[in-house]
Amino acid sequence: MTESLHVELVVPAYNENGNLERMVERTMDILRNQATDWTFNILLVVSDGSTDGTQAIAEELDNHYPEVSRLVRTDNFGFGNALKDGLSHVEGDILIPFMADLSDDPADIPQMIEQIRDGYDVVYGSRFITGGSVEGYPPLKLAYNRAFNNLIRFMFGIGEKDITNAFTAYRREVIDEIETETLNAESFDITAELPLRATIKGFRTTEVPVSWRSRDAGVSKLNATKKGPDYIKRVFAEFARGNLAGLRDLFAVVTNQGPVRMFGAAVFGVLLLVGLFSLTGYSEVFDTLQQVNLLFIIGIAIVYPISFVFRTWRWRVLLRASEHLASRGNAFRCIMAGWFLNSLIPARAGDVLRGYSLKTTDGVPFSVGIGTIVIERVFDMLVLGMMILVVAVFFVPSNSMVYLAGASFSIGVILLIGLLMVYFVGHRVTEVSGDRFMGLSNSIQTVQRALRRVSNNPFALALSGFLSVPVWLAEVATIYFAARAVGVELGVIPTVSAGVAAFVSQAVPITPGGLGTYETAITSVLVLFEVESSTGFAIGLVDHFTRLAVIYIIGTISVIHIVFQSRPYFNNSQSSTDDSEAENMTNISQGSEEEIETG
Known part of the structure; x- marks a missing residue:
């Protein structure tokens, strides 16, 4: 049986003589016919x-329709204040802000409820997706609206296209958790603050197409030019709030390094750079840097991201082979986030963040x-080892190149041995740990299943190995552009050799982002x-x-x-924790009552 829900429409009204009665009559006609398994009220x-x-x-509408009630406000005027007051007074399961000027179509409400x-x-009412429409805008x-919505989508990574439309349905729990008294908007900027606060809290969102038409009576209360600064201020305030909350949750999980260690690694990297400056000569280096050609710097900035496109492709191939799907956009963002963190702190914490x-x-x-x-790292080290081995055997037969090739292969072999141990010996760890370390056992079993699926898919492995080549061609190409930027035209062999040396030095996470070690490796080669x-x-x-x-x-x-x-993941995790704690408290309480009864 479908759960019966009560829907509350919250309608701020100021100088709406020509619209209010028509809006209520039209809404009543439509909702009375469609509200078969839910009830509604208009505040x-x-x-x-x-x-x-x-x-x-x-007052007349309140007296005439049992589904209509009213709330008269005597102070703190403004659309935002009216909406906050209305939301705090209603008790429905679904709360929907609704415009009094007939611009919103009540026929769109049932699909929101569904x-x-x-x-x-x-559930956002979107005027700008297929099926949505605007008339007389x-x-x-x-133009202001579209630009502002796209700015929000870019800043917050939101997929929906009409976030600031006041015509949005909220589950009761959303408004309760947001707490309307904590909202700062007093005017129409609440149409940005309220949905963004819900996003920060991690609630699940979607959108449905709605129709909007300009009022045919009265004067619009929204002056986009005048209210623009309020909107911008509200968005950036929520942007800061959301990032503080999200970064706290995300980075608390992936790094447990003490500040002393992180600071020490950064200092060590800086000292390496200072030492290189001393050895190579400050004036000579600065003279060279002053002649940098910016066109080749732009070349680096264009070529380097190409390597991440191929990394994304390769990672998704491996994930798909393990029977797990990841969207192209999320995989790319996760890779870039991992590199970002690796460039800030050592110990490859970025790989943890990525996963x-x-x-x-x-x-x-x-x-x-x-x-x-x-698995990616194994491919990387093997490709780098092969590249430098070719150089050592056919072009520059020196011990340094052989050692560098050996270092690449050694790192790759060590990683491969680790994977093989998990694959072949992991079940013994699971048997020994039993129920005592259930989380570890489950993780090992999950990895084993994934490795088994990947190993049984030679085409995926071959494609991943093949994709590792353009990854490193793009990586090495940046060194060529850097050399051209300072007026040096490096050949293929020195470019590849310097690139491999630099990348192998980064594989050992001594300093954040290879600070100092990267430059040392390139200079030495x-x-x-x-x-x-x-x-x-x-x-x-x-x-x-660059x-x-x-x-x-x-x-x-x-x-x-x-x-x-x-945010939805952390919101659900917190809810699960709260439910678990509540269940434990209930069990303890019941146990105490039983002891009292039997005591």
Whole structure:
């Protein structure tokens, strides 16, 4: 049997003499015919500052229709204040702000209710998706609206297209958790603050197409130009609030390094750079850097992200082979977020963030995410080892190159041995741990299943290996562009050699983002090809810091989007924890009562 729900429409009304009665009559006609398994009420939130008789009309409607009630406000005027008062007074299961000027169509309400029944917490009425429409919207106002909505979508990583439409259905629990008294908006900027607060809280959202038409009586209360700064202020305030909450939850899970260790690693990297400056000569390096060609810097900024496109493709192939799906956008964002964190702190914490982010956004088990990342690392080290081995055998037969190839292969073999141990010996760990470490046992079993599926798919492994080649071609190409930026045209062999050395140095996470070690590796290798140490150091600096700039820009955007997309996961986790604690308290209480009865 379908659960019976009570729907409350909250209608702020100020100087709506020509619209209020028609709006109520039309809404009553439609909802009375369609409300077969739900009930409804219309709350008219009327300002006593109205000068056109709106208050008297509201009183008549209240007396005439049993489904209509009214709330008269005597102070704190403004659409936002009226809406907050109305939401705090109603007791329905579903709360829907509704405009008094007939711009919203009550015929769209039933589909909103159905989406709430399907499990969503917030249902946006969208005028800008297929099936939605606008009629009589002033072009300038429409341009403001679309630009502002797209700004919000970009900042918060929201997929819905009409977030600021007041015509939105909220589950009762959403409004209760938000607590309307904590909202700061007093005017129409509440149409941004309220849904964004729901997003930050992690509630499930969707959208349905709705029709909107301009009022045909009265004067619009919204001046887009005048209210624009209020909207911007509200969005950035919620942006800061959401990031603080999300980053706290996300990074608390993925890093447990003490500040002393993190600071020490950063200091060590800086000291390496200072040492290189001293050895190569400050003036020589700065003279070289002053002649940098910005066009080649732009080239690095274009080529470097291409490597992440291929990394995304490769990771999704491995995930799909393990029978787990991840969206292209989320996989890319998770990779960029991981690189971003790795560039800030050592110990490869970014890989943990990458796996955990995929879990919180696409539901892929953390152990599977980490397992596929390790497989990627094996491919990376093997490809790098093969590249430098070819150089050592056919082009530059030196011990340094052989050692570098050996280091690449060694790291790859160590990672491969780790995977094989989990694959072949993991079941013994599971048997020994039993129920005592159920979480560990489940993770090992999940990884084993994923590895078994991947190993049984040679085409996926072959494709992943093949995709590792363009990944590293794009990575190495940035060093070539960095050299051209300082006026040096490196050949293929020195470029590949310097690239492999730099990337292998980063595989050992001594400093955040390879700070210092990256430049040292490039300088040391290029010296073997008769490039002056000061020039080699300048090439390393240009390449590394341009790459870091790309990572910080794209990574920051990616982390922010992941923060907001992961809010439902953390919200559900908190709810599960609260339910578990409540259940435990109930059991304890029942146990105490039984002891009293038998005592």
